[in-house]
Amino acid sequence: MKRNLLNLLALLLLINTMNAQTSKKCATMKAYERAIAKDPSIIEKEKALELATKNRLNNKTRATVYTIPVVIHIIHNGEAIGSGTNISDAQALSQLDILNEDFRLMNADSLLPSHPFWGVTADCEIEFCLAQQDEFGNATTGITRNDGMQTSWEMQDIDDIIKPATIWDRHKYLNIWSINMGGSDSSTLGYATFPSSTTDTTDGVVIRPQAFGDIGTAGTGGFTINDLGRTATHEVGHWLNLNHIWGDSTCGDDFVTDTEIAEDNNFGCPSFPHNANSACGSGSNGEMYMNYMDYVDDACMNMFTEGQRDRMQSALTIDRASLLVSNGCDAPTAVSSIKIINDLKLFPNPSNSLVHISSNSNDITSIEIYTITGVRVFDNFTINKSNKRNIVIDVNNLPSGNYVLKIKSNQKVSTQKISILK
Numbered sequence: 001m002k003r004n005l006l007n008l009l010a011l012l013l014l015i016n017t018m019n020a021q022t023s024k025k026c027a028t029m030k031a032y033e034r035a036i037a038k039d040p041s042i043i044e045k046e047k048a049l050e051l052a053t054k055n056r057l058n059n060k061t062r063a064t065v066y067t068i069p070v071v072i073h074i075i076h077n078g079e080a081i082g083s084g085t086n087i088s089d090a091q092a093l094s095q096l097d098i099l100n101e102d103f104r105l106m107n108a109d110s111l112l113p114s115h116p117f118w119g120v121t122a123d124c125e126i127e128f129c130l131a132q133q134d135e136f137g138n139a140t141t142g143i144t145r146n147d148g149m150q151t152s153w154e155m156q157d158i159d160d161i162i163k164p165a166t167i168w169d170r171h172k173y174l175n176i177w178s179i180n181m182g183g184s185d186s187s188t189l190g191y192a193t194f195p196s197s198t199t200d201t202t203d204g205v206v207i208r209p210q211a212f213g214d215i216g217t218a219g220t221g222g223f224t225i226n227d228l229g230r231t232a233t234h235e236v237g238h239w240l241n242l243n244h245i246w247g248d249s250t251c252g253d254d255f256v257t258d259t260e261i262a263e264d265n266n267f268g269c270p271s272f273p274h275n276a277n278s279a280c281g282s283g284s285n286g287e288m289y290m291n292y293m294d295y296v297d298d299a300c301m302n303m304f305t306e307g308q309r310d311r312m313q314s315a316l317t318i319d320r321a322s323l324l325v326s327n328g329c330d331a332p333t334a335v336s337s338i339k340i341i342n343d344l345k346l347f348p349n350p351s352n353s354l355v356h357i358s359s360n361s362n363d364i365t366s367i368e369i370y371t372i373t374g375v376r377v378f379d380n381f382t383i384n385k386s387n388k389r390n391i392v393i394d395v396n397n398l399p400s401g402n403y404v405l406k407i408k409s410n411q412k413v414s415t416q417k418i419s420i421l422k
């Protein structure tokens with residue numbers, strides 16, 4: 001009896017350890033569960049996308065390379081550029097390079113042609129370009145920096161505060177955030193939104209700076225096995241509708257036929273063949289642990305399959321098709337293409353606490369405040385009030401001085417100078 005009890009305790013401990021290991025990787029399913037709880041209609045949207053994906057696969061034509069415009073948002077804690085969470089441009093760019101290598105099968109560590117899984121290994125024919133113009137047509141490096149004034153963030157606050165305040169039009173850009181995660185998400189590497197369970201203020205991919213790219217802070221802070229930028233490869237896979245290779249349950253289904261059935265997630269760096277002839281029916285070659293959608297170390301994952309490519313391309317050409325006609329990576333044309341909100345009223349100015357902003361003809365969607373040297377003073381001024389034409393903001397937390405307010409409306413923008421006097 002005692003022995004049985006001990007065995008049970010040991011088993012419970014093992015299960016707990018496994019859960020802890022699971023939480024160390026990707027929190028996309030956690031984000032998904034939260035999205036479903038907020039909006040149950042997602043399930044219907046998912047079904048529609050599954051059906052459309054299936055229909056596309058039956059009639060698919062290929063050999064098109066798709067390009068996705070990307071903006072990288074670096075959320076830091078006031079450090080100098082290139083230090084701590086304020087990762088360098090070079091580190092941000094290293095991540096883009098890795099995505100392009102992995103999605104074009106240009107990665108140096110791909111399987112050899114003699115490997116039994118080489119036959120289904122795919123060039124996904126998807127590329128990523130860094131934005132050259134922002135959503136209002138202004139020139140951009142494709143990298144934004146914002147001081148979050150906090151050392152680390154939990155997912156909920158990232159989704160509720162950081163993303164709405166910084167996101168660029170999700171229909172034109174893949175938004176990727178580098179942000180340090182802490183609290184209950186202190187071991188999370190990253191997470192993504194699926195095409196069906198997303199919103200205009202949360203869509204995109206989040207990666208911690210310790211797993212971002214392959215230089216600088218990549219691999220630091222206890223994340224040595226996540227030093228090659230494969231967290232982003234995995235998360236962008238989710239963002240393009242890929243599931244975990246084990247289908248998030250024992251012998252689960254990932255809705256891809258050529259990925260080999262897997263009993264569970266795999267960690268570390270297994271050797272081939274791994275878990276051959278499993279109870280799930282993995283066959284003599286075992287599980288495809290080296291797939292980007294498993295949980296092995298960065299250095300041990302190296303492939304997507306043709307089935308995964310087809311599923312991602314379906315998501316891209318169905319739910320995310322607007323990205324394929326985005327001008328985000330085109331050089332900006334004339335600045336005059338920006339429409340100005342020209343009926344704005346702002347008072348009092350100077351102000352010491354509350355500022356009233358009103359427009360007769362436009363819903364105001366966000367207000368940003370910059371110092372006169374162009375440093376964005378971070379605060380969540382994204383507007384979620386019902387009356388979007390009369391906004392009141394509190395500037396009491398800002399020191400006295402001159403500032404620039406950037407006020408956004410639908411495809412329109414206005415900048416206004418304001419003085420704060422205390």
Ligand SMILES: [Zn+2]
Pocket residue numbers: 026027028234238244
């Ligand atoms: Zn994942």
